[in-house]
Amino acid sequence: xxxxxxxxxxxxxxxxxxxxxxxxxxxxxxxxxxxxxxxxxxxxxxxxxxxxxxxxxxxxxxxxxxxxxxxxxxxxxxxxxxxxxxxxxxxxxxxxxxxxxxxxxxxxxxxxxxxxxxxxxxxxxxxxxxxxxxxxxxxxxxxxxxxxxxxxxxxxxxxxxxxxxxxxxxxxxxxxxxxxxxxxxxxxxxxxxxxxxxxxxxxxxxxxxxxxxxxxxxxxxxxxxxxxxxxxxxxxxxxxxxxxxxxxxxxxxxxxxxxxxxxxxxxxxxxxxxxxxxxxxxxxxxxxxxxxxxxxxxxxxxxxxxxxxxxxxxxxxxxxxxxxxxxxxxxxxxxxxxxxxxxxxxxxxxxxxxxxxxxxxxxxxxxxxxxxxxxxxxxxxxxxxxxxxxxxxxxxxxxxxxxxxx
Numbered sequence: 001x002x003x004x005x006x007x008x009x010x011x012x013x014x015x016x017x018x019x020x021x022x023x024x025x026x027x028x029x030x031x032x033x034x035x036x037x038x039x040x041x042x043x044x045x046x047x048x049x050x051x052x053x054x055x056x057x058x059x060x061x062x063x064x065x066x067x068x069x070x071x072x073x074x075x076x077x078x079x080x081x082x083x084x085x086x087x088x089x090x091x092x093x094x095x096x097x098x099x100x101x102x103x104x105x106x107x108x109x110x111x112x113x114x115x116x117x118x119x120x121x122x123x124x125x126x127x128x129x130x131x132x133x134x135x136x137x138x139x140x141x142x143x144x145x146x147x148x149x150x151x152x153x154x155x156x157x158x159x160x161x162x163x164x165x166x167x168x169x170x171x172x173x174x175x176x177x178x179x180x181x182x183x184x185x186x187x188x189x190x191x192x193x194x195x196x197x198x199x200x201x202x203x204x205x206x207x208x209x210x211x212x213x214x215x216x217x218x219x220x221x222x223x224x225x226x227x228x229x230x231x232x233x234x235x236x237x238x239x240x241x242x243x244x245x246x247x248x249x250x251x252x253x254x255x256x257x258x259x260x261x262x263x264x265x266x267x268x269x270x271x272x273x274x275x276x277x278x279x280x281x282x283x284x285x286x287x288x289x290x291x292x293x294x295x296x297x298x299x300x301x302x303x304x305x306x307x308x309x310x311x312x313x314x315x316x317x318x319x320x321x322x323x324x325x326x327x328x329x330x331x332x333x334x335x336x337x338x339x340x341x342x343x344x345x346x347x348x349x350x351x352x353x354x355x356x357x358x359x360x361x362x363x364x365x366x367x368x369x370x371x372x373x374x375x376x377x378x379x380x381x382x383x384x385x386x387x388x389x390x391x392x393x394x395x396x397x398x399x400x401x402x403x404x405x406x
Contacts (some may be wrong), residue, residue, distance in 0.1 A: 016342060018109070018112075019113055022109075022110050022114075023244070025106070026078075026099075026110070026132065027108070027194075027202045029094070029097050029098070029101070030368070032093060032097065033093045033094040033097070033135075033136070033167075034088050036093050036371045037083045037089035037090040037092075037093055037167075038087075039090075040089040041085055041088075041090070043090040044084065044085040044088065044089060044168050046110075047082070048081035048084060048085055049081060049219045051081075052073060052077055052081060054077060054239065055073050055077060056069065056073055058073075058355040059073060059167075070266055070270075071175055071262075071263050071266055071267075074262075074266060075262035075263045075266035075267075076259050076260075076262040076263055077262070078262060079258050079259065079261055079262035079265070079309075079312055080255055080257075080259055080262065080310070082309075082311055082312050082315055083098035083251075083255060083258045083309045083311055083312065084251065084255070086249055088247070089169070090167040091136055091137065091167060091247045091251065092247050094135070094136035094137075094167070095136055095242035095243065095247050096239055096242040096243065098132065098133060098136065098242070100235075101286050103237075104368050105375055110128060110129070110132070110263060111403040113127070113128075114128035114230065114370040115128070117205065118205070120206070120209075121205045121206075121208040121209040121211060122156070122208060122209055122211075122213060123149060123153055123156050123157065123160075123209075124153035124154075124156075124157065126147050126148050126157075127148065127156070127157040127160075127208070128146070129144065129147065130142075130144045130145045130147070130157050130161060131157075131160075131161065131164055131201065131204060134161040134162070134164040134166060134265050135164055135165070135166065135167075135197075136160050136166065136167060137167060137168075137363075138161050138164070138166045138361070138364040139361075139363045139364045139366075141161040141164070142158050142161050142364060142367045142368055143367060143398065145157040145158050145161070145371065146371075148165055148275055155216060155372065156208050156211050156212060156216055157208075158368055158371060158372060158377075158381070159211060159313070159377070159380065159381050159384065160204045160207050160208050160211070160366075161204075162359075162360040162364060162381065162385050163200055163203045163204040163207060163356070163357065163385060164197075164200045164201065164204060165196065165197075165200055165355065166310065166361075167311075167354075168309055168310030168311040168361065169310045169355050169356070170275035170312070171311060172313055172314045172351075172352075172355050173193075173196060173352050173355055174193070174308070175314065175334065176348040176351055176352055177193070177348075177352070179334065179335035179338065179348070180335075180343070180344070180345045180347075180348035181345060181348060181366075183347070188226025196197065196352065196356065197301065199356065200356055203356070203357065203388075207384070207388070219379040225295065238313060256363075257365060258308040258309045258312065258362075259307035259311070260308070261305070261307070261312070264305070265305055265319075267278075267314060268282070268305075269319070279301070279320065280320075281297075282297075282301050282304075283297040283300075283301045283320065284297055285297065286300040286301055286304075287289060289390070292392075292394050292397070292399030293350055293354065293390060293394050294346055294347060294349075294350035294393055294396065295347065295350055295351060295354065295393065296342065296347075298320050298321070298341075299317060299347075299351060301316075301320070302314070302316040302317035302320065303354065303355075304359060305360075305362060307359065307362050308362045308363075309361055309362070309363070310355075310361050313355075314334075318334065318337060321337050321340075321341050322337065323340075346397070346400045346405060349396065349399055349400075350393045350396060353389065353392055353396060354390075354392075354393050356389070357386075357388050357389030358383050358385055358386050358389045359382045359383075359385060359386045360381060360382065360385070365378055365381065365382060368381050
């Protein structure tokens with residue numbers, strides 16, 4: 001058994017074999033998370049929206065005022081249903097898998113492989129682990145930065161964790177990819193997803209390098225990593241630890257942030273301003289900036305109103321396009337609705353780029369405030385990816401226009 005472990009260690013810690021195996025392992029975890037969550041997510045969504053219909057029946061039976069039904073059921077409950085149905089299944093798959101890798105001794109070996117890359121970027125080797133956690137949930141990734149002892153390198157890891165897409169952003173990215181970039185070519189979805197993940201990791205390293213050479217200048221700390229022996233994971237403990245300590249904790253924070261958003265969105269759609277509503281006025285105000293970025297006012301408005309939880313960005317946009325005044329589910333008509341409102345494949349590319357590079361959700365911002373104890377660093381964590389996203393989208397849109405692709 002000892003010789004077998006040594007052989008496995010050599011495979012996983014050698015650059016020739018370790019990096020490809022590590023990429024395959026992480027790709028497998030992400031694939032299981034994304035594809036495995038689709039069916040339970042749909043079931044959960046169907047169940048929660050069935051409950052919404054029953055709540056509507058109850059409000060009608062009680063002769064409750066229309067505004068109360070709208071605010072509580074079509075506002076608060078509907079947003080919470082979206083957040084739970086989109087966030088819970090992927091987290092319930094990702095966190096146990098991640099904890100299993102941690103428990104059996106594979107995660108320290110992944111950190112060992114990525115240590116050199118992160119050290120060259122002026123960051124800490126353990127940031128590789130917090131980055132992986134960010135794919136499940138950025139708030140959880142920020143909390144995981146506690147494993148980094150150096151305050152400077154911990155702050156770099158916290159500020160850059162948002163550059164990797166979390167579960168809340170994957171549905172938007174996957175849907176836009178399926179509708180505009182890989183229609184009729186399913187293999188393109190896999191390539192696009194690989195490019196998206198590669199781009200997000202590259203941006204994390206680039207921004208880490210920038211921060212470590214400017215506002216967070218300093219020498220990288222020594223990273224002595226003791227590789228623990230391989231061991232059989234304690235399945236029961238792993239499930240309890242990952243589901244209760246991570247999944248439920250993060251979901252609870254997301255729901256706390258999302259509930260008030262439901263009321264705000266419902267109100268904005270009903271407050272009359274000029275010829276339209278406050279929602280349409282916000283969209284019109286953001287139109288010039290949206291146009292510069294290859295997007296539009298309504299798209300930017302959806303991102304802004306999606307601050308409480310990334311998973312509600314697309315439903316808000318579809319709600320605006322349908323003018324129904326409530327969040328709508330994205331089904332087979334989504335592509336047709338987006339195309340009818342001026343979306344092209346270039347719009348989809350810019351929307352995916354901005355989805356990757358924009359402000360963290362409210363849950364992550366609250367977590368950053370708690371972890372750093374600083375309003376300044378929380379504000380920087382909001383502004384840094386947003387400014388990068390605006391510049392990146394404007395540059396890509398400008399390139400498309402220059403070559404007549406827009």
